[in-house]
Amino acid sequence: MTHQGEVLLAVNGLKTYFHTDDGVVKSVDGVTFHIKKGETLAVVGESGSGKSVTSLSIMRLIPMPPGEIAGGEILFNSNGTEKDLTKVSEAEMRAIRGNDISMIFQEPMTSLNPVYTVGDQIAEAVMLHQGKNAKEAMQVAIKMLEFVGIPSPEKRAHEYPHQMSGGMRQRVMIAMALSCNPALLIADEPTTALDVTIQAQILDLMRKLQEEIGMSILFITHNLGVVAEMANRVVVMYGGRVVEEGDVVEIFKAPRHPYTMGLLNSIPRPLTEAELANKKSMRLEAIPGNVPNPLNLPPGCAFEPRCKFALPACRESVPPLEDTGDGHMARCIRWREFEAVQGGHAALVTQEVRL
Numbered sequence: 001m002t003h004q005g006e007v008l009l010a011v012n013g014l015k016t017y018f019h020t021d022d023g024v025v026k027s028v029d030g031v032t033f034h035i036k037k038g039e040t041l042a043v044v045g046e047s048g049s050g051k052s053v054t055s056l057s058i059m060r061l062i063p064m065p066p067g068e069i070a071g072g073e074i075l076f077n078s079n080g081t082e083k084d085l086t087k088v089s090e091a092e093m094r095a096i097r098g099n100d101i102s103m104i105f106q107e108p109m110t111s112l113n114p115v116y117t118v119g120d121q122i123a124e125a126v127m128l129h130q131g132k133n134a135k136e137a138m139q140v141a142i143k144m145l146e147f148v149g150i151p152s153p154e155k156r157a158h159e160y161p162h163q164m165s166g167g168m169r170q171r172v173m174i175a176m177a178l179s180c181n182p183a184l185l186i187a188d189e190p191t192t193a194l195d196v197t198i199q200a201q202i203l204d205l206m207r208k209l210q211e212e213i214g215m216s217i218l219f220i221t222h223n224l225g226v227v228a229e230m231a232n233r234v235v236v237m238y239g240g241r242v243v244e245e246g247d248v249v250e251i252f253k254a255p256r257h258p259y260t261m262g263l264l265n266s267i268p269r270p271l272t273e274a275e276l277a278n279k280k281s282m283r284l285e286a287i288p289g290n291v292p293n294p295l296n297l298p299p300g301c302a303f304e305p306r307c308k309f310a311l312p313a314c315r316e317s318v319p320p321l322e323d324t325g326d327g328h329m330a331r332c333i334r335w336r337e338f339e340a341v342q343g344g345h346a347a348l349v350t351q352e353v354r355l
C-alpha cells in the first residue's frame with residue numbers, strides 16, 4: 001500500500017481480547033490501519049463491531065483484566081520518535097494521553113466533572129500538561145472556549161457543565177481535548193447524542209479546527225453520512241476485523257464488500273423528481289440479521305450469515321484482506337465481481353450480482 005504523507009499512527013495486527021466467564025471475546029482480532037499527519041480517518045461499523053475497543057486500545061484505556069492486548073503493535077510517531085503504545089510505561093502513556101493524543105466521547109458528561117466550572121476543568125488540564133500557573137492556565141482556557149465558538153467565554157468559563165446545553169458541553173469537551181495541541185484527536189461518536197442541526201455545527205467546528213491546528217482525527221462512527229462529511233479515508237469494521245478500507249470517495253462510488261454496500265444503502269437520500277412525481281417513498285434496505293456473537297464467530301467470513309452474495313466457500317475460512325487497487329482493501333472473495341456493477345451504491349445494492 002502506498003503511504004503519501006507521513007504516518008502518525010500505525011495499528012498493526014492489533015488483537016484485543018476480553019476473558020469472560022463465557023469464554024474469550026475477540027473484540028478486535030488482527031486489525032491493521034494507519035493515519036497520516038493531518039488526515040481524518042473514519043472507523044465505521046455497527047454496534048459491537050469493535051470500534052470503541054480499537055480506540056480505547058490506542059489510548060491504553062482497556063480494563064485489564066478482563067481485557068488483554070493479545071497481539072499486534074500500535075506505533076505512534078511522537079515528534080520524530082516511533083513508540084509502540086502497547087509497550088511504553090504507564091507514566092509515559094499518561095504523558096502521551098494528555099499531550100499527544102486526546103479523546104472526545106459521545107456523552108460530554110462522562111468526561112466533564114459536574115462539581116467544577118468548565119473554565120477550571122480546562123485550566124486544570126493545561127496546568128497538568130503544560131506546566132502553566134493557575135492564572136495563565138485560565139487565560140488559555142478562556143481562549144480555548146472562544147476558539148470553539150462559545151459566546152462570552154470569560155463569563156461561560158465560570159459556569160458548571162449542567163448550566164450548558166448539550167451542544168455547548170460538546171464544545172467544552174473539544175476545547176479541553178484541544179487545549180494541549182494534540183497531534184491526534186480520537187472522536188468516538190462525538191455528535192450522536194445531539195440533534196441534527198447542532199450535530200452539523202459541531203462537525204463543522206471540528207473540520208475548521210482541524211484546518212487551523214493540522215491535527216489528525218480518528219473518527220469513530222456508525223453513520224456513513226458523517227463519514228462522507230468528515231473523513232479522507234474510511235476503515236469499515238465487522239466482527240472485530242477490518243472488512244474494507246480505502247479513500248472515502250472511492251468506497252462510496254465502488255464498495256467491494258457487501259457489508260459496506262448494506263451500510264451505504266441505509267443512508268437516507270433525497271428523492272429524485274421522478275420518484276416524487278410517482279409518489280414513491282424512500283425505501284431503505286436494512287441489513288438483515290444482527291452482528292454475530294463475538295464469542296461464537298462463524299469460522300469463515302463473519303458477515304456470511306447475513307450476506308446475499310454468500311457462496312459455500314465463504315463458510316470455509318476467513319477471507320484475506322486484499323488490495324483491490326490504489327490502496328483500497330476488501331475482505332471478500334467476490335470483490336472482483338462487484339467491480340462490474342459500479343456506478344453508485346444505491347444502484348449497486350438493489351442489483352443482484354450474477355455469476
Ligand SMILES: Nc1ncnc2c1ncn2[C@@H]1O[C@H](COP(=O)(O)OP(=O)(O)OP(=O)(O)O)[C@@H](O)[C@H]1O
Nearest residue numbers: 018020025027046047048049050051052053054294
Ligand atoms: N469489558 C468488556 N468485557 C467483555 N466484552 C467487552 C468489553 N468491552 C467490550 N466488549 C465487547 O467487545 C465487542 C466490541 O465492542 P465495542 O464497544 O468496541 O463495539 P463498537 O463497535 O464500538 O460498538 P458501539 O458503537 O456500540 O460502541 C462487543 O461485543 C463488546 O461486547
